[in-house]
Ligand SMILES: Nc1ncnc2c1ncn2[C@@H]1O[C@H](COP(=O)(O)OP(=O)(O)O)[C@@H](O)[C@H]1O
């Protein structure tokens with residue numbers, strides 16, 4: 001056991017880190033007490049991962065110092081970090097999926113290749129028991145759910161005697177129930193004297209699990225507070241530098257005609273594995289239907305098919321009376337579908353200007369006698385830049401825009417044509433709070449206009465805030481549908497983990 005005399009497990013002082021023109025760390029100080037769950041809170045791009053990658057030896061600071069247990073430490077690689085008792089679990093797990101839990105945990109630990117597997121399993125089982133982690137040492141990683149894999153990563157770090165555990169957005173890949181279990185486990189580890197650095201941009205999580213919070217904004221420390229002395233509002237203000245406005249709650253509207261109808265749709269993913277296994281879903285005019293689900297349950301494949309960029313198998317997709325199951329992107333657009341894609345960089349041509357991107361999908365409207373009418377393209381861009389509050393000039397290369405402004409360009413391009421059906425995926429991922437609010441307000445406006453909107457999002461708060469109805473997708477099937485009023489995170493979480501709607505009703 002560590003000596004209790006020195007209060008801090010980790011101190012980072014004056015950390016500076018530059019990536020070309022980006023100052024990802026601007027004299028950052030972070031002090032993590034022993035036995036604390038310490039939040040590193042900040043919006044996307046605030047510099048959280050960079051700071052932790054420096055602590056774990058994946059990046060090297062331009063200047064600044066690190067103290068472990070009060071002593072200066074030189075950390076040039078994860079190996080050094082581990083030797084100093086620092087472990088890190090990232091969103092992209094580094095486990096070998098054909099191997100068992102035990103093999104993964106003792107890999108790289110045992111110099112001797114001939115190991116007694118029974119003894120090794122027992123050892124892993126004992127370690128899991130000691131830390132209160134529910135793990136089957138003999139399970140093959142590939143068969144485990146994401147939450148279980150994460151637990152294996154945590155045990156792996158602890159097995160290497162980590163006293164400080166860095167978790168980079170651990171809940172991003174979890175259902176609410178898995179998150180709850182993770183929190184229970186973290187509290188137990190904390191009681192054993194472990195320090196945890198918990199990265200998140202979700203305020204309620206940070207309030208629920210941490211003792212102390214360091215807020216980063218644009219690579220700088222924007223606040224450093226005790227959790228019990230603060231609240232979500234104050235934290236949000238530190239994160240964005242201003243007070244946030246209340247959510248955009250849509251008013252109720254009458255039931256419209258079914259505009260988008262998906263019937264028994266099947267599809268395979270890039271590897272030929274079934275990704276959609278009979279999806280049935282209808283979206284009516286004037287409603288937002290949220291499609292919730294843990295990442296990788298068929299959402300991307302569905303979005304691609306509905307956008308004319310994927311390949312459907314059996315089943316049918318109709319927009320109004322027109323079938324678009326196997327239509328290409330142009331035909332889908334002509335049928336009245338507007339697409340706001342998950343990857344906004346794929347939604348634009350980076351080397352082209354803002355004004356060019358704004359006319360990309362309907363260039364023919366801007367020809368005069370076979371030639372492009374540049375004057376009209378420019379005035380068209382000026383009008384949209386104005387209407388959508390885009391902070392850019394018509395001639396700016398679109399790749400130089402911030403995520404929020406790029407998303408506004410895509411919104412402008414799509415919404416300008418008043419599509420009957422809008423397919424929108426992860427519309428606010430990576431955007432700051434101001435841009436997020438803007439995008440959500442625009443979607444609600446479109447709904448009021450009468451558009452049928454399918455909102456595919458992994459952000460449950462977003463789904464619950466905007467949707468009239470919520471469908472949950474799990475392993476390529478719709479597990480159930482709830483009205484906005486019925487939806488709670490608990491119910492959605494159960495559906496997201498594959499518990500069918502019928503079972504839900506019985507339990508409720
Ligand atoms: N390897 C890298 N190369 C260039 N820029 C990077 C790299 N890693 C991070 N950045 C930039 O540093 C800033 C902080 O990023 P990051 O630490 O990932 O933020 P967060 O984890 O808070 O979302 C961002 O502007 C990001 O684009």
Ligand SMILES: [Mg+2]
Pocket residue numbers: 048049050168
């Ligand atoms: Mg990050």
